[in-house]
Amino acid sequence: MGDGPTGQDRPPAEDAAVPGFWRRLGLPGLADVHTHFLPPRLLRKVWAYFDTAGPLVGREWPIRYRWDDEARVAHLRRLGVRAFTALAYPHRPGMAESLNRWTLDFAARTPGCLPSATFFPEPGAPGYVAEALGAGARVFKVHFQVGGFLPTDPALDAVWGLLAEAGVPVVVHAGHAPVGTAHTGPAPFAALLGRHPGLAAVVAHLGAPDYAEFLDLASTHERVRLDTTMVFTSFFDAAVPFPAAELPRLRELGLAGKVLLGSDFPNIPYPYLEQLTGLAGLNLGDDWLRAVCWGNAAALFGLTAG
Secondary structure, three states: OOOOOOHHHOOOHHHHHHHHHHHHOOOOOEEOOOOOOOOHHHHHHHHHHHHOOOOOOOOOOOOOOOOOHHHHHHHHHHHOEEEEEOOOOOOOOOOHHHHHHHHHHHHHOOOOEEOEEEOOOOOOHHHHHHHHHHOOOOEEEEEHHHHOOOOOOHHHHHHHHHHHHHOOOEEEEOOOOOOOOOOOOHHHHHHHHHHOOOOOEEEHHHHOOOHHHHHHHHHHOOOEEEEOOOOOOHHHHOOOOOOHHHHHHHHHHHHOOOEEOOOOOOOOOOOOHHHHHHHHOOOOOHHHHHHHHHHHHHHHHOOOOO
């Protein structure tokens, strides 16, 4: 996987401005709920899929931070990312349980990483999800687009019940972007919430491109939140721009604790700083930025400034 950020892989110069961003706001750092760490062999396959603009990517997507785990963790620390995730997700049966062992071990040996886990619609899912919860998992990830299944798959009913009862949030890729499928969009996710209204969920990418509909779901379901991942960057907004008419509602939800910073690091084709400058450029106020970049995640996960 390489030896980290050397030579042409040196950190982008723009990232040096990241600590100044959160210090200006009086924050202790950043909390990023949408970052990825995977077993090295699987990560290489994921990057290869992006390199070839696979069917679920749909466009050229160069990985900006193609470094080993140690280098990527060190960079997050240089940026001042005090809390982050190791989101993994399977694309077929039989993967999730081993992914959970890896991500939970990674978190145990990586200060700042929230213990992360995943699941897939398969007979053993309730058992290994219960095991992950018992091992301290604090956030789960599920990707309906990549996994190719509906949120309402009967094999997951017990899993959703376990997570709702535990109050542990699930970062869900439920929106159509970048490539829609029969399993994505607001309607299937709304059907899931109809069955499990107490589910704690964080909708990735603000639900792009169906922003308004996912804002509706966050407004009407107490434990549904959204993350900002890749939205308000030039790369993402060229394809699925956020509607200006919804900015007042985005501000309201952010101040209500329902919008959290996400980046998709390391699988982004631009410097990390661009996510932050995109948020600042919305002019929704410093209080909103403080909530989104730290306070809302701190409340959700019990983070402290120390």
